Amino acid sequence: MTLSPKKHPLSQLNPGNAAPMRMPSELVIEVTGQCNMACTYCTNAAARAPHMTFEAVKNILDQASQCHVPSIRFTGGEPLLVDDLPRMLTYAKQQKFYTLLNTNATLLTPKSLNMLIQNVDNVLISLQGFNNISTQEMTRTPASFEEKIRNIFLLKTFITVVRLGTVITPNLINHFSKYAALVEKIKPHTWELFRPMKGPIPSMAEDGTRYISLCRSLLKSREYGIHGIIGNAIPLCILPNPELAAMVMAGARADDGHTRLVWDARGFFKPSYFITENLGIDLNAAWNHPFLRKMKNLAYLPSACRACKALPQCLGGSRTLAKQMSGSYFMPDPLFKEPSKAFIKKPASFQEQP
């Protein structure tokens, strides 16, 4: 069950192998619905859910252990609000899980830092703004940007993998270079940009040309040592060739129940943060739930997707946005368009022999 702490979860994904997995590679637990911030783009469906108890989390960790799930991610809301988080993380580490934590890094104390150093392999920190004003605008709280940045550097000093995550908002698009300058100073393991999944932002951002220029900016920023990617589901065919696309877009492998399962803070398993179909409370049954099986089966995708070289990584884009824009999870991603010839697999008879 143990993973090398040096391995980043995205490195666990094997783009060449889209075969269904016997068990999720990661279980995400929303240990609370509550947060000390109120980000403009937040889509937390369980925002009113109370903190989970240690016993409830232990029950889920025991199920994950029995099912040989290798990684556990603690998220929220803001997990550092939860008094029992140290016990939860300590127990997860005792069970030899690879442990990940999503946090806004504003509630760090010397005591909690020490606890995280002992028990967390990988931290994903939300980076909402590039300075004090933009951070307060995005989080709608009087949070101290300087303190947050100090905390990020502290975590970076002691924790093996520290990543930054930023939702793609008008603020990011309009001030990309300012964000990039900050990220260049912090030097995280990766900077993951997330396509917004709900609310008024998608209609603004669901403009393929914006994403194409964002991909170009991300590729350009590699020259400055920034490893930036679009970290969630998006059709790779918005770019002209699959190799370039695979460098800068993670695709949907970590989304939509393909490799991960999420425990909703309201008390049930669901396919992803955003797809809140109730899959029940038994891990094995949830992973084999007919709804999830249909989603992972991909038979509903357009024929161009099923003949596409990028399918194992792209998986046809986002099911969440398909539902939001077209009313069904099983419709094409709203950014889907017929891909360029570079994406189409050669017929088997023409494939090069090894």
Ligand code: SF4
């Ligand atoms: S054709 Fe389909 S599978 Fe291929 S990149 Fe586009 S959306 Fe993804």
